[in-house]
Amino acid sequence: MNDMSRLERVVETKNIKMECRDCQVYYGETHAIKDVNVDIEEKTVTAFIGPSGCGKSTFLRCLNRMNDTIATARVEGSFRLDGEDIYDRRVDPVQLRAKVGMVFQKPNPFPKSIYDNVAYGPRIHGLARNKAEMDEIVEKALRRGALWNEVKDRLDAPGTGLSGGQQQRLCIARAIATEPEVLLMDEPCSALDPIATAQVEELIDELRQNYSVVIVTHSMQQAARVSQKTAFFHLGNLVEFGETGQIFTNPVDPRTESYITGRIG
Amino acid sequence: MPTLWLVCLLLVLAAAGFVMGRARALSSAGGDARTLHSLPNYYGLNVALTSLVPALAVLAIWLLAQPIIVESRVSKLIPAETVPEGSTIGLVMSDVRRVAAGLDLVVDAGLLTVPEASGLRAEERDVRALLGEVGVALGADVRPEVLAAAQRSRMLNHTGGLLMTGLVTGLALAGLGWAYVRTNKDFRARNVVERGVLVLLIVAASLAILTTVGIVLSMLFETSNFFRLHDWKDFFFGSTWAPNFRGDSELSILPLLWGTLYISFIALLVSVPIGLFAAIYLSEYAGKATRALAKPLLEILAGIPTIVYGLFALLTVGPTLAKVFGKGGLLGVEWMAGATSVLTAGVVMGIMLIPFVSSLSDDIINAVPQSMRDGSLGLGATRSETVRQVVLPAALPGIVGAILLAASRAIGETMIVVMGAGAIAKFSLNPLDTMTTITTRIVSQLTGDTDFASPETLVAFALGLTLFVLTLGLNVLALYIVRKYREQYE
Numbered sequence: 222m223n224d225m226s227r228l229e230r231v232v233e234t235k236n237i238k239m240e241c242r243d244c245q246v247y248y249g250e251t252h253a254i255k256d257v258n259v260d261i262e263e264k265t266v267t268a269f270i271g272p273s274g275c276g277k278s279t280f281l282r283c284l285n286r287m288n289d290t291i292a293t294a295r296v297e298g299s300f301r302l303d304g305e306d307i308y309d310r311r312v313d314p315v316q317l318r319a320k321v322g323m324v325f326q327k328p329n330p331f332p333k334s335i336y337d338n339v340a341y342g343p344r345i346h347g348l349a350r351n352k353a354e355m356d357e358i359v360e361k362a363l364r365r366g367a368l369w370n371e372v373k374d375r376l377d378a379p380g381t382g383l384s385g386g387q388q389q390r391l392c393i394a395r396a397i398a399t400e401p402e403v404l405l406m407d408e409p410c411s412a413l414d415p416i417a418t419a420q421v422e423e424l425i426d427e428l429r430q431n432y433s434v435v436i437v438t439h440s441m442q443q444a445a446r447v448s449q450k451t452a453f454f455h456l457g458n459l460v461e462f463g464e465t466g467q468i469f470t471n472p473v474d475p476r477t478e479s480y481i482t483g484r485i486g
Numbered sequence: 487m488p489t490l491w492l493v494c495l496l497l498v499l500a501a502a503g504f505v506m507g508r509a510r511a512l513s514s515a516g517g518d519a520r521t522l523h524s525l526p527n528y529y530g531l532n533v534a535l536t537s538l539v540p541a542l543a544v545l546a547i548w549l550l551a552q553p554i555i556v557e558s559r560v561s562k563l564i565p566a567e568t569v570p571e572g573s574t575i576g577l578v579m580s581d582v583r584r585v586a587a588g589l590d591l592v593v594d595a596g597l598l599t600v601p602e603a604s605g606l607r608a609e610e611r612d613v614r615a616l617l618g619e620v621g622v623a624l625g626a627d628v629r630p631e632v633l634a635a636a637q638r639s640r641m642l643n644h645t646g647g648l649l650m651t652g653l654v655t656g657l658a659l660a661g662l663g664w665a666y667v668r669t670n671k672d673f674r675a676r677n678v679v680e681r682g683v684l685v686l687l688i689v690a691a692s693l694a695i696l697t698t699v700g701i702v703l704s705m706l707f708e709t710s711n712f713f714r715l716h717d718w719k720d721f722f723f724g725s726t727w728a729p730n731f732r733g734d735s736e737l738s739i740l741p742l743l744w745g746t747l748y749i750s751f752i753a754l755l756v757s758v759p760i761g762l763f764a765a766i767y768l769s770e771y772a773g774k775a776t777r778a779l780a781k782p783l784l785e786i787l788a789g790i791p792t793i794v795y796g797l798f799a800l801l802t803v804g805p806t807l808a809k810v811f812g813k814g815g816l817l818g819v820e821w822m823a824g825a826t827s828v829l830t831a832g833v834v835m836g837i838m839l840i841p842f843v844s845s846l847s848d849d850i851i852n853a854v855p856q857s858m859r860d861g862s863l864g865l866g867a868t869r870s871e872t873v874r875q876v877v878l879p880a881a882l883p884g885i886v887g888a889i890l891l892a893a894s895r896a897i898g899e900t901m902i903v904v905m906g907a908g909a910i911a912k913f914s915l916n917p918l919d920t921m922t923t924i925t926t927r928i929v930s931q932l933t934g935d936t937d938f939a940s941p942e943t944l945v946a947f948a949l950g951l952t953l954f955v956l957t958l959g960l961n962v963l964a965l966y967i968v969r970k971y972r973e974q975y976e
Binding site for chain 2: 329
């Protein structure tokens with residue numbers, strides 16, 4: 222894991238994976254997200270921080286159109302994945318969610334076996350031609366989810382029987398089994414103890430090799446530890462967005478500084 | 487004194503106690519309610535309850551016990567050898583009761599005074615004619631020992647009534663006085679009333695349970711009578727249901743059970759898919775407005791009386807089926823003789839069960855945590871994939887419970903099968919045949935001329951008990967499954 226010394230490193234320029242412009246979200250009459258512009262870079266961990274109710278989870282859920290499942294939510298603005306508007310009429314949200322995976326706050330393994338949990342996504346998207354290929358996909362996802370060694374002897378055991386940290390890593394493995402390009406994580410460690418949190422953070426750092434990761438977190442230390450870019454939200458506005466090191470050591474906006482030093486939030 | 491007046495007296499006493507207790511509490515606090523331990527009404531309630539509850543309890547027990555005691559005392563007056571051939575002591579005792587009730591009427595009508603009635607002797611006066619004058623018709627002349635027993639029973643009842651009135655009134659007054667004396671500003675009336683409420687609730691709960699036990703016991707009693715008259719092997723393992731009143735009936739439950747289960751099966755075949763799909767639509771797809779409209783509409787079905795469903799089966803579904811499958815029907819086949827059939831009753835019963843299945847399943851599907859759906863949708867599953875692969879498996883135990891509850895309703899259903907299924911007990915696989923069920927046979931064995939000493943009538947109780955055990959078993963199983971499932975997410 223890296224620390225703040227990242228500030229001094231050369232900032233490499235990476236391709237932009239997702240580009241969000243002038244984003245607005247309304248819940249009925251409430252204007253939850255106002256004029257947000259964010260670029261998610263390839264192979265980067267981007268952290269969204271901010272006080273509760275600031276809209277960071279709402280914004281995250283816009284990125285794979287999970288807000289579509291909430292009847293009262295209305296999303297405006299342009300969200301582009303590899304230059305293609307994901308809110309375009311021609312885009313199938315179901316296909317989109319296979320490309321932009323999601324891990325939730327509370328571990329939510331299905332009441333099925335560990336194997337079936339991981340194989341769930343590949344099965345519905347038809348990624349495996351036969352049992353052997355499926356076994357391979359499951360093993361690879363569990364290895365990447367840093368869970369393989371713990372569960373390889375009991376793949377038939379129910380996923381709900383694992384510990385909290387293992388369940389969350391199972392959910393991460395389940396999300397990456399469909400080979401997404403972007404992985405969204407909504408406070409993935411808030412229900413976990415410090416040891417499990419450390420394991421998941423380590424995992425996020427490894428996932429950066431292959432995916433863009435967007436993580437919403439309440440813990441500023443976590444944002445500082447795992448992310449390269451940080452966005453600070455406040456009352457539905459994007460206050461500041463930039464290099465993690467810069468945000469944490471030298472914030473431009475006084476609100477960011479107040480939040481980071483614990484004066485608001 | 488009639489019991490009604492006694493109860494009224496108790497209520498008046500309690501009301502007076504309420505006012506008195508409240509006033510005494512207030513005066514003990516010098517008129518300032520704030521220095522009382524409890525609110526003034528609690529003191530009043532305490533006095534009222536202390537006066538009312540024990541008195542009412544004694545009254546209830548007395549009313550239950552007195553006839554039993556009187557009867558046992560009186561029946562000793564009838565020597566066993568005087569019971570006529572072909573009769574029983576029970577029949578003689580019912581004569582005694584009729585004569586006693588008749589004598590009451592005679593006294594009320596002013597034909598005799600009370601001492602005259604007590605001193606009446608069968609040898610001196612035609613009691614039968616006397617009772618006939620007040621409208622009590624007897625089958626034969628009143629024999630002396632019956633008259634004596636009736637007089638004795640009247641006397642015992644009279645003394646008992648006086649004793650009861652005295653005891654109950656005394657108890658109420660004692661309770662009132664005791665609670666009144668105890669009332670002062672430091673008395674914890676609120677806590678006492680709280681305990682009283684607790685007792686009241688426990689009594690209500692026990693009454694419900696005791697009633698069930700009582701029902702089972704009465705069924706058990708008559709059922710054992712039946713098995714004394716009829717071979718249990720024929721009842722449980724025979725193959726024919728052919729009651730007749732010559733005394734050589736074949737009374738086997740199996741053909742009836744077959745009809746019951748077959749009709750229930752068809753009902754479930756109709757109601758489970760429709761109900762389940764409706765529940766899935768309502769809980770997973772429908773918007774708020776649709777749900778608010780559709781759910782109550784669907785539940786209206788549950789409020790329709792089953793006799794109306796029976797009419798629907800008889801007038802609409804049956805003839806329609808007959809038009810399709812019957813003689814000269816659309817299909818040109820002759821599979822159905824009349825409008826009544828297993829299919830008719832099954833389909834209509836299925837319609838009746840739809841709201842049961844859908845409303846229970848809807849609750850259970852809603853209990854599946856939203857995070858499960860989010861997880862599946864977040865992986866790129868469609869809604870129906872999510873329902874099929876995540877929501878339904880998670881809700882399955884609960885849904886099985888709902889189906890079992892519906893099944894037990896179907897097995898116990900009566901009106902629809904009486905009107906839609908027919909009356910012939912047989913084993914047949916053809917759903918267009920008429921068949922009959924346990925419940926319809928209970929109805930037909932107990933209506934019309936019945937003789938409670940013949941197996942043809944008593945078999946109804948054996949059938950009822952078997953049915954009860956069957957549905958009880960299903961309900962217990964369903965509740966067990968539903969409860970076990972609930973634990974998973976709580």
